[in-house]
Amino acid sequence: MRLELESLLELADEGVHTRGEALFLRGAVLEAARSRGRLQARVQGSAPFPYRVEINLSQGGWACTCPYAWGPVCKHVVAVALAALEAPEIFTRKKLGRRAPVNLQAILELSDDELLRFLWQLAEVRPELMHEFAYNLMQRFE
Structure with a gap:
C-alpha cells in the first residue's frame, strides 16, 4: 500500500496538525534523511531528547518514539510530513538501515x-x- 504524505496529514486532527506545523515552522525537524520511499528524522519537542520518526511511504506505515496514543498520527509525524512537502532540501539522501526485526x-x-x-x-x-x-x-x- 503506497502512502501519500497529504493522506497522512489528513489523518491528524486539527489540534495535532496545528502543533505539528508549529514544530516544523520553528525548525524542530532535525537530522532528516530520505531513501527509497522512507523518511527518517528526529523532532525536537519539549522533551529533553528529540523523538525519532519514520514514515515508510512504500509500505504505508509510520512510527514515532513519543508516547502519543490518542489518534493515528502524532504532531512529530505531522512535522516530518510537512518538512518533506514544504522543505524537501533538508532531507539528505542516504542509505537507511533496514527496518527488520532484531534477533533477540x-x-x-x-x-x-x-x-x-x-x-x-x-x-x-x-x-x-x-x-x-x-x-x-x-x-x-x-
Whole structure:
C-alpha cells in the first residue's frame, strides 16, 4: 500500500496538525534523511531528547518514539510530513538501515545478572542513548 504524505496529514486532527506545523515552522525537524520511499528524522519537542520518526511511504506505515496514543498520527509525524512537502532540501539522501526485526534470541537467553551487566556496559559506552531510552520509557508509563 503506497502512502501519500497529504493522506497522512489528513489523518491528524486539527489540534495535532496545528502543533505539528508549529514544530516544523520553528525548525524542530532535525537530522532528516530520505531513501527509497522512507523518511527518517528526529523532532525536537519539549522533551529533553528529540523523538525519532519514520514514515515508510512504500509500505504505508509510520512510527514515532513519543508516547502519543490518542489518534493515528502524532504532531512529530505531522512535522516530518510537512518538512518533506514544504522543505524537501533538508532531507539528505542516504542509505537507511533496514527496518527488520532484531534477533533477540541471544539476549533473551542471558541470565538476569548477565543482562544487567550488558545494560550497564551499554550505558558506559552509549550513555546518551540510554538516557534517551530511559526518558522515553518513563514517559510511556506516566
